Amino acid sequence: xxxxxxxxxxxxxxxxxxxxxxxxxxxxxxxxxxxxxxxxxxxxxxxxxxxxxxxxxxxxxxxxxxxxxxxxxxxxxxxxxxxxxxxxxxxxxxxxxxxxxxxxxxxxxxxxxxxxxxxxxxxxxxxxxxxxxxxxxxxxxxxxxxxxxxxxxxxxxxxxxxxxxxxxxxxxxxxxxxxxxxxxxxxxxxxxxxxxxxxxxxxxxxxxxxxxxxxxxxxxx
Amino acid sequence: xxxxxxxxxxxxxxxxxxxxxxxxxxxxxxxxxxxxxxxxxxxxxxxxxxxxxxxxxxxxxxxxxxxxxxxxxxxxxxxxxxxxxxxxxxxxxxxxxxxxxxxxxxxxxxxxx
Numbered sequence: 001x002x003x004x005x006x007x008x009x010x011x012x013x014x015x016x017x018x019x020x021x022x023x024x025x026x027x028x029x030x031x032x033x034x035x036x037x038x039x040x041x042x043x044x045x046x047x048x049x050x051x052x053x054x055x056x057x058x059x060x061x062x063x064x065x066x067x068x069x070x071x072x073x074x075x076x077x078x079x080x081x082x083x084x085x086x087x088x089x090x091x092x093x094x095x096x097x098x099x100x101x102x103x104x105x106x107x108x109x110x111x112x113x114x115x116x117x118x119x120x121x122x123x124x125x126x127x128x129x130x131x132x133x134x135x136x137x138x139x140x141x142x143x144x145x146x147x148x149x150x151x152x153x154x155x156x157x158x159x160x161x162x163x164x165x166x167x168x169x170x171x172x173x174x175x176x177x178x179x180x181x182x183x184x185x186x187x188x189x190x191x192x193x194x195x196x197x198x199x200x201x202x203x204x205x206x207x208x209x210x211x212x213x214x215x216x217x218x219x220x221x
Numbered sequence: 222x223x224x225x226x227x228x229x230x231x232x233x234x235x236x237x238x239x240x241x242x243x244x245x246x247x248x249x250x251x252x253x254x255x256x257x258x259x260x261x262x263x264x265x266x267x268x269x270x271x272x273x274x275x276x277x278x279x280x281x282x283x284x285x286x287x288x289x290x291x292x293x294x295x296x297x298x299x300x301x302x303x304x305x306x307x308x309x310x311x312x313x314x315x316x317x318x319x320x321x322x323x324x325x326x327x328x329x330x331x332x333x334x
Contacts, residue, residue, distance in 0.1 A: 047243070056311060155293050155320055156290070158283045190319075191319050193316075195317050197278075197279040197315055200315055
């Protein structure tokens with residue numbers, strides 16, 4: 001069994017954002033936005049390890065070799081087998097896998113001793129809610145890192161700008177920040193969040209999804 | 222991708238040329254980080270002249286972000302200039318232009334220091 005000495009992946013951090021202080025799961029976890037953010041997280045992770053690269057025209061597969069974990073292997077094999085398409089089109093196409101990827105991330109967090117499941121609640125095992133990184137530096141919990149990013153005027157790290165951007169796109173900020181705080185920090189959120197082409201693709205996919213839903217409401221027949 | 226480096230009185234000028242994609246990103250990031258460290262010691266600024274850069278991917282953009290963050294931490298002024306249309310589009314769409322607004326050419330970047 002692996003242990004909590006390995007920092008959570010980007011996907012696991014997104015899942016941790018919807019775990020509330022009392023162990024419940026925030027309602028945003030059931031929205032299309034969260035699912036698309038998780039798919040975006042998979043694509044960013046594949047980009048970080050050099051399996052894919054992305055630009056404004058689409059996603060390029062650089063190395064389709066499996067062995068990067070079930071979720072990433074699933075996403076990578078579909079992208080490798082599919083036609084060339086823009087990031088937002090891939091996010092929509094891969095969205096049906098989101099729930100399985102979220103469940104796998106929760107299971108991994110429990111297996112690694114970061115969360116414990118008690119009936120229908122997910123409780124933090126690590127009291128300080130931080131986890132050591134590979135170089136032995138302590139990595140703060142995702143919510144705290146997002147909050148620190150928003151409170152500072154420092155340029156965010158690539159990981160933190162992606163985390164903030166996907167959290168915003170997935171409606172996850174509402175899970176731990178009040179509406180008043182989000183409104184007050186709006187400029188900083190826009191400046192520091194999602195400085196990444198894949199995150200922008202997730203945002204475009206969400207806008208497309210919202211448009212389709214709005215049209216379905218207005219023209220049901 | 223090739224990156225040339227030259228010094229002026231006020232800045233170290235980096236000029237990447239070619240495609241900045243995943244294959245080239247790590248090496249370019251190393252060059253930026255080393256240049257920023259040298260510039261900090263010499264109390265110079267850094268200008269990245271992108272006139273020869275004709276492609277920028279998601280991984281390449283990340284090297285610019287890491288460079289901007291390193292320059293801020295080191296207290297080194299950093300300017301980017303002379304973006305080709307396709308690279309400028311990546312800066313704009315990603316929001317990186319808000320972090321580091323690009324300037325029209327090298328002269329404008331040096332004048333802005």
